[in-house]
Amino acid sequence: MARITLDHIRHAYGPKPSSEKDYALKEVHHEWEHGGAYALLGPSGCGKTTLLNIISGLLTPSEGKILFDGADVTGRSTEERNIAQVFQFPVIYDTMTVYQNLAFPLRNRKVPEADVDSRVREILEMIDLSDWANRKARGLTADQKQKISLGRGLVRKDVNAILFDEPLTVIDPHMKWVLRSQLKRLHRQFGFTMVYVTHDQTEALTFADKVVVMYEGEIVQIGTPVELFERPRHTFVGYFIGSPGMNFLPAKLAGATVTVGRHKIPLERAPTVAANAKVEFGIRPEFVRLGREGFPIQVLKVEDVGRQKIVRTNFEGHLLTAIVSEDAEIPAEPHVTFKQSAINIYADSWRAETEG
Numbered sequence: 365m366a367r368i369t370l371d372h373i374r375h376a377y378g379p380k381p382s383s384e385k386d387y388a389l390k391e392v393h394h395e396w397e398h399g400g401a402y403a404l405l406g407p408s409g410c411g412k413t414t415l416l417n418i419i420s421g422l423l424t425p426s427e428g429k430i431l432f433d434g435a436d437v438t439g440r441s442t443e444e445r446n447i448a449q450v451f452q453f454p455v456i457y458d459t460m461t462v463y464q465n466l467a468f469p470l471r472n473r474k475v476p477e478a479d480v481d482s483r484v485r486e487i488l489e490m491i492d493l494s495d496w497a498n499r500k501a502r503g504l505t506a507d508q509k510q511k512i513s514l515g516r517g518l519v520r521k522d523v524n525a526i527l528f529d530e531p532l533t534v535i536d537p538h539m540k541w542v543l544r545s546q547l548k549r550l551h552r553q554f555g556f557t558m559v560y561v562t563h564d565q566t567e568a569l570t571f572a573d574k575v576v577v578m579y580e581g582e583i584v585q586i587g588t589p590v591e592l593f594e595r596p597r598h599t600f601v602g603y604f605i606g607s608p609g610m611n612f613l614p615a616k617l618a619g620a621t622v623t624v625g626r627h628k629i630p631l632e633r634a635p636t637v638a639a640n641a642k643v644e645f646g647i648r649p650e651f652v653r654l655g656r657e658g659f660p661i662q663v664l665k666v667e668d669v670g671r672q673k674i675v676r677t678n679f680e681g682h683l684l685t686a687i688v689s690e691d692a693e694i695p696a697e698p699h700v701t702f703k704q705s706a707i708n709i710y711a712d713s714w715r716a717e718t719e720g
């Protein structure tokens with residue numbers, strides 16, 4: 365397993381990029397830990413696959429270097445980098461049996477047959493295809509074929525990293541959950557460095573120790589699921605993570621007091637914000653409390669989503685969403701308060717740091 369260093373990497377698909385917007389991947393300068401499980405998360409077109417392909421060696425970055433355990437591999441092929449990859453759609457040999465497909469990467473590297481057998485059987489068990497070991501891959505469903513692809517990615521123990529590009533797209537929802545949990549278990553057991561591309565936050569948050577959130581070609585935050593939830597660095601992270609996402613309301617700041625509409629809300633500490641910055645008040649719906657105290661609001665809509673209710677309200681002319689428990693009573697003249705420690709202040713879309 366390797367520590368992966370992305371050293372001032374940038375990539376533009378077109379020739380002669382002249383401004384920031386010409387780069388599909390804006391500057392990335394970061395070190396990914398040996399044995400870490402990372403998810404690259406973001407909407408379509410934000411640059412996830414570009415970054416993954418730079419790590420795997422399918423793409424050479426326009427600028428910067430990539431290092432594995434300190435050694436420069438920028439000019440090396442995927443094979444030379446010793447990387448296993450699992451793509452969105454199955455990459456398998458139809459004429460081989462399921463067993464042979466899994467054994468292939470090991471036999472190719474002259475692993476002793478006894479070790480091949482024990483490892484293949486272990487993986488067969490994991491992907492729930494033990495009973496299909498001697499069947500030709502040709503006749504299997506897309507779902508089963510993708511499980512073989514996944515197994516082929518995991519079968520070697522000596523790889524520097526395993527890269528997954530939306531690998532569960534063709535898998536049915538229940539199996540998705542099972543495979544994701546198994547990947548996580550496997551990661552704990554063998555400590556592979558894993559990079560997993562997805563646009564699905566549940567997939568990212570359940571799989572990864574660190575989630576790398578990308579937006580318009582830029583990494584906007586690398587954090588644990590808890591950090592992304594509690595302290596989104598960028599309004600995009602607040603909006604993209606969570607269901608529904610974070611509320612953002614236009615605000616004014618004076619020291620440790622934020623004003624939203626006509627209401628002044630005290631903060632725990634004063635955030636540092638540049639003069640003329642666009643200030644926003646951010647609060648997750650989970651920390652918006654409805655009751656008889658606080659600031660008056662108007663309830664617009666209540667959605668029942670099982671054990672919780674999503675309440676859409678009008679607060680000073682802005683949409684404010686709250687999540688309350690299913691049995692919570694909403695008063696006839698509802699008011700709102702906010703959990704103070706859960707308030708985040710944003711200046712020009714970036715979270716303002718606080719003093720002290």
Ligand code: ATP
Pocket residue numbers: 377378388406407408409410411412413414415563
């Ligand atoms: P998706 O989830 O849809 O796969 P993504 O986040 O992986 O998206 P990329 O595929 O990395 O995003 O694309 C990033 C940007 O680069 C997009 O604007 C895309 O149109 C552009 N792009 C990707 N591949 C090429 C290419 N071969 N030539 C030119 N532009 C490309």
